[in-house]
Amino acid sequence: MSFAQYMDIALYDESIGFYATNGRAGRRGDFLTSPEVGPLFGALLARRLDEEWFALGSPDTFVVVEFGAGPGTLARSIAFAAPECARALRYLMVERSAEQRAAHADHLEGWLGDLDAAGVDSFVRGVGPGPQFASSPNAPYGITGVVLANELLDNLAFDIVRHDGAGNFERLDVGHAEDGLEFVVVPTEVPTPLESVLSSAAPGEWMPLQVHATQWLAAAIDRVDRGVVIAIDYGATTAEIAARPEMGWLRTFAGQERGGHPLDDPGTCDITTDVAVDQLGTIARPSVLTTQRQFLERLGIVQLVEEGRQVWAEKASAPDVAALRARSRIGEAEALLEPGGLGDFVVLEWTV
Numbered sequence: 375m376s377f378a379q380y381m382d383i384a385l386y387d388e389s390i391g392f393y394a395t396n397g398r399a400g401r402r403g404d405f406l407t408s409p410e411v412g413p414l415f416g417a418l419l420a421r422r423l424d425e426e427w428f429a430l431g432s433p434d435t436f437v438v439v440e441f442g443a444g445p446g447t448l449a450r451s452i453a454f455a456a457p458e459c460a461r462a463l464r465y466l467m468v469e470r471s472a473e474q475r476a477a478h479a480d481h482l483e484g485w486l487g488d489l490d491a492a493g494v495d496s497f498v499r500g501v502g503p504g505p506q507f508a509s510s511p512n513a514p515y516g517i518t519g520v521v522l523a524n525e526l527l528d529n530l531a532f533d534i535v536r537h538d539g540a541g542n543f544e545r546l547d548v549g550h551a552e553d554g555l556e557f558v559v560v561p562t563e564v565p566t567p568l569e570s571v572l573s574s575a576a577p578g579e580w581m582p583l584q585v586h587a588t589q590w591l592a593a594a595i596d597r598v599d600r601g602v603v604i605a606i607d608y609g610a611t612t613a614e615i616a617a618r619p620e621m622g623w624l625r626t627f628a629g630q631e632r633g634g635h636p637l638d639d640p641g642t643c644d645i646t647t648d649v650a651v652d653q654l655g656t657i658a659r660p661s662v663l664t665t666q667r668q669f670l671e672r673l674g675i676v677q678l679v680e681e682g683r684q685v686w687a688e689k690a691s692a693p694d695v696a697a698l699r700a701r702s703r704i705g706e707a708e709a710l711l712e713p714g715g716l717g718d719f720v721v722l723e724w725t726v
């Protein structure tokens with residue numbers, strides 16, 4: 375099978391897939407993402423949602439579709455931040471794994487349930503005061519609002535290809551070895567729109583071919599009548615990714631540590647890659663491309679941390695929960711802005 379087929383099974387198969395069994399983001403999970411660092415990321419995303427809501431003329435129904443919501447931590451932080459758009463907010467957590475969706479109800483006031491496709495349609499078109507939250511494996515079309523994905527695209531199944539400099543491509547497939555699985559090199563073709571992007575990598579270097587990520591983006595843009603698609607992830611150009619020594623872009627994680635070879639013990643670790651921003655660009659050029667650091671600074675992270683420092687200074691002798699939360703912003707901001715880490719993630723926005 376192709377590596378993309380293998381990866382889809384290893385991550386999402388209902389009986390053995392990593393995300394269908396135990397795998398998840400979080401401090402007690404397998405890797406730390408920005409929403410799992412603490413509530414500060416959600417507080418800033420809530421500001422971005424408000425910006426968009428105002429830009430759209432404060433519509434009575436403002437839909438946010440968060441893809442790959444994991445255990446629902448970002449939604450909880452956004453709810454806690456109480457953005458101005460809350461009264462219009464219909465926030466749908468689209469998550470492929472039923473195991474992860476089962477966690478969405480926890481500590482989320484206004485959660486209406488795990489919806490089927492028809493339920494999703496009425497959820498995003500219904501009336502009544504917000505904020506309202508719901509979960510589903512299905513996503514709607516025709517929305518006014520925001521499609522959001524934090525660290526989703528790096529988890530969508532990809533293939534592994536290289537070219538020889540003369541327009542010929544090869545792919546790494548997965549085959550049987552005597553004692554497990556092994557990579558097998560086979561000739562392949564690549565989708566025409568991606569051919570020139572892939573050819574920008576040096577000949578002979580393996581690189582990810584992210585067809586599922588580009589298809590996700592095309593569909594995400596289609597889902598929005600008016601609004602914005604925002605994707606946040608670790609990303610680089612295809613040529614930069616391919617240049618990493620020893621396929622350093624193909625990573626596995628389990629229990630907060632780097633895992634082993636992606637073909638060992640399928641289902642026991644996350645499999646991920648840097649997202650090729652130029653492959654996404656073949657669908658539509660982003661309206662905005664910044665680092666996470668620039669994005670969060672623009673939304674006022676520095677002021678929020680300063681406010682936190684002041685609250686802590688006033689209450690340090692007899693701290694309450696609010697004071698502890700205020701102090702925690704300092705460490706959270708360091709993690710979210712860290713050079714070489716979350717701070718260097720890319721934030722891609724496509725205005726529709």
Ligand SMILES: C[S@@+](CC[C@H](N)C(=O)[O-])C[C@H]1O[C@@H](n2cnc3c(N)ncnc32)[C@H](O)[C@@H]1O
Pocket residue numbers: 393399400407408409410441442443444445468469470471474523524525526529530
């Ligand atoms: C790396 S986790 C990120 C979780 C969360 N967004 C965060 O930042 O902590 C990726 C999540 O995307 C989910 N996922 C993968 N493919 C998906 C798809 N096509 N639609 C919805 N969710 C998907 C996985 O099950 C997993 O929970």
